[in-house]
Amino acid sequence: MALRIVVCIKQVPDTTEVRMDPVKGTLIREGVVSIVNPFDSYAVEEGVRLKEKHGGTCTVVTMGPPQAEQALRDCISVGADEAYLVSDRAFAGSDTWATSLTLAAAIRKIGFDLIICGKQAIDGDTAQVGPGIAVHLDLPQATYARKIREVGEKSMIIERLLEEGVETMEMPLPGLITVVKEINEPRLPSLKGKMRAKKYELKKLTAADLDLQPGKLGLDGSPTRVMKIFAPPPRAGGEVFKGEADQCADKLVAVLAKNGVV
Secondary structure, three states: OOEEEEEEOOEEEOOOOOOEOOOOOOEOOOOOOEEEOHHHHHHHHHHHHHHHHHOEEEEEEEEOOHHHHHHHHHHHHOOOOEEEEEOOHHHOOOOHHHHHHHHHHHHHHHOOOEEEEEOOOOOOOOOOHHHHHHHHOOOOEEEEEEEEEEEOOOEEEEEEEEOOEEEEEEEEOOEEEEEOHHHOOOOOOOHHHHHHHHHOOOEEEOHHHOOOOHHHOOOOOOOOOOOOOOOOOOOOOOOOOOOOHHHHHHHHHHHHHHOOOO
């Protein structure tokens, strides 16, 4: 069966370049060295593999500033068919709720059978946007997918990676999954893919293209706020015990007892 696969990706600041706006409490993205969110690379690879196996299309979509175009081109270079940039100043400052609402409206407009997201973004680490999209679109969802066993016309069988083990479940289609890095090994772009990505004309969606009320977009439409940003205090130096193992153990027990730990 042919699948219309939509993969949500995010361009994130390189972990060495993360900066915060102390007034708005949001990440500063413009002018910062950025990369494709690593977990989203696995989502793109899985989307391309499913397309190659079952037919259909793999479309990538991201919400972000104009510089996020590069992330989309990187996805085109490894096999994605189409790419949408959802970008508008009205989206600035969106929290996870407003982001998932905006992306859901864009995906609804694009059309889909399956939505794939990385399990989380490395900048926010909330793991909320993928599930939020599913809620806004009233879709079944399966998070932390490590393997797609079967894909049928109306459902798919998925293995989920949980803390206590692995769960196998059947999810109706259309639906949404978030994936972990165990699901595959992302491919490198080919020369042909790089050339196609360079020439590809990205599709763009703005606030005017989405059927959403202005008050639900961006910072104004975000119900959560970062009230305060601060660096954690540096850790105080610990105490080092030297000597034989049994002597060090006795010293450690004495210190713990003194502090009421044991």
